[in-house]
Amino acid sequence: MKITKLTTYRLAPRWLFLKIETDAGVAGWGEPVIEGKARTVEAAVHEFEPYLIGRDPARINDLWQTMYRGGFYRGGAILMSAIAGIDQALWDIKGKALGVPVYELLGGLVRDRMKTYSWVGGDRPADVIAGIRRLREGGFDTFKLNGSEEMGLIDSAAKVDAAVARIAEIRAAFGQTIEFGIDFHGRIGAPMAKVMLRELEPYRPLFVEEPVLAEQDESYARLAQHTSIPLAAGERMYSRFEFKRVFAAGGLAIAQPDLSHAGGISECLKIAGMAEAHDIAFAPHCPLGPVALAACLAVDFVSHNAVLQEQSMGIHYNQGGELLDYVRNRTDFHIEGGYIRPLPGPGLGVEVDEERVIAASRSAPDWRNPLWRHADGSVAEW
Ligand SMILES: O=C(O)[C@H](O)[C@@H](O)[C@@H](O)[C@H](O)CO
Numbered sequence: 001m002k003i004t005k006l007t008t009y010r011l012a013p014r015w016l017f018l019k020i021e022t023d024a025g026v027a028g029w030g031e032p033v034i035e036g037k038a039r040t041v042e043a044a045v046h047e048f049e050p051y052l053i054g055r056d057p058a059r060i061n062d063l064w065q066t067m068y069r070g071g072f073y074r075g076g077a078i079l080m081s082a083i084a085g086i087d088q089a090l091w092d093i094k095g096k097a098l099g100v101p102v103y104e105l106l107g108g109l110v111r112d113r114m115k116t117y118s119w120v121g122g123d124r125p126a127d128v129i130a131g132i133r134r135l136r137e138g139g140f141d142t143f144k145l146n147g148s149e150e151m152g153l154i155d156s157a158a159k160v161d162a163a164v165a166r167i168a169e170i171r172a173a174f175g176q177t178i179e180f181g182i183d184f185h186g187r188i189g190a191p192m193a194k195v196m197l198r199e200l201e202p203y204r205p206l207f208v209e210e211p212v213l214a215e216q217d218e219s220y221a222r223l224a225q226h227t228s229i230p231l232a233a234g235e236r237m238y239s240r241f242e243f244k245r246v247f248a249a250g251g252l253a254i255a256q257p258d259l260s261h262a263g264g265i266s267e268c269l270k271i272a273g274m275a276e277a278h279d280i281a282f283a284p285h286c287p288l289g290p291v292a293l294a295a296c297l298a299v300d301f302v303s304h305n306a307v308l309q310e311q312s313m314g315i316h317y318n319q320g321g322e323l324l325d326y327v328r329n330r331t332d333f334h335i336e337g338g339y340i341r342p343l344p345g346p347g348l349g350v351e352v353d354e355e356r357v358i359a360a361s362r363s364a365p366d367w368r369n370p371l372w373r374h375a376d377g378s379v380a381e382w
């Protein structure tokens with residue numbers, strides 16, 4: 001079998017789908033994207049074509065190493081997202097050609113169902129109580145919300161109190177009948193992260209995510225000395241080589257690589273194993289589409305330390321396109337009581353509605369995240 005063609009489709013809400021075709025008529029799908037830089041990742045995917053066209057798609061490991069090492073420069077959000085989507089599509093091809101789900105190729109299931117969680121509250125967390133109530137009716141009992149709006153490097157007790165009051169409100173409304181993670185989203189610098197973690201301690205969130213920006217990852221170990229709240233991070237880390245230093249330094253309780261940013265299934269499987277060796281939980285980041293989610297699930301179902309899966313149903317970013325809009329086998333993605341079962345189909349288990357993808361790609365928005373500024377006019381972390 002030989003790779004014959006790579007076709008990319010930018011489409012709402014902010015996704016990029018990749019179709020890899022072969023001379024055997026088997027095609028695989030991937031989701032290479034950096035939210036807000038879809039065109040850049042699309043160009044990177046096509047720049048990898050000389051390494052791929054004419055090659056045997058079954059040799060995923062060699063193709064991965066060729067893409068990662070062959071161009072001298074390596075790593076980073078753009079290249080690792082391009083490699084991620086190509087890797088996903090290659091695993092999809094391999095599973096389809098053999099007629100088995102990817103998780104069977106990776107040694108089979110370690111669990112019968114995977115716990116998922118839902119976002120509530122949006123960019124500026126509001127109406128979280130109503131959002132949790134609505135999602136609980138749908139069977140979810142685990143949620144994630146943004147921990148604050150803009151936060152200065154040093155900020156006021158009033159700003160901290162406003163953020164903490166929202167969390168107190170959730171616990172007052174639901175007690176321990178629900179769990180929730182709090183995403184600091186990199187908006188909070190190291191000085192205020194220590195303050196916020198102390199004030200949030202009594203409300204026992206399931207985790208705090210990106211307590212500081214990934215470029216401040218040496219703070220994880222220091223912050224972990226001051227809090228019992230499990231610290232989570234990984235969506236802005238792009239390979240096992242970045243995770244190895246963070247794992248060795250300690251402080252991280254949950255590793256959250258994104259299957260569409262950190263080199264795909266091949267790389268995130270290795271990250272999951274490294275995390276397990278450090279007794280660190282694995283909870284892939286996934287605010288993206290169905291192929292990205294299917295890739296996460298393929299790794300979740302073969303990783304002992306996989307504990308929680310993010311999925312984007314109803315996420316505040318999905319304007320103009322929802323998780324399953326481009327999927328034919330929607331019932332396979334059914335979430336029951338917050339759990340999703342292994343996707344039964346061959347490959348990644350996603351039956352992509354190609355006509356719908358092509359139609360949607362004709363009017364793809366150029367999504368960008370908002371640019372926030374502090375009261376003094378300086379740029380604020382979004
Ligand atoms: O936890 C999450 O889902 C992420 O922090 C998410 O909010 C961002 O990655 C967003 O997709 C960036 O555009």
Ligand SMILES: [Mg+2]
Pocket residue numbers: 183185209210235
């Ligand atoms: Mg996050």
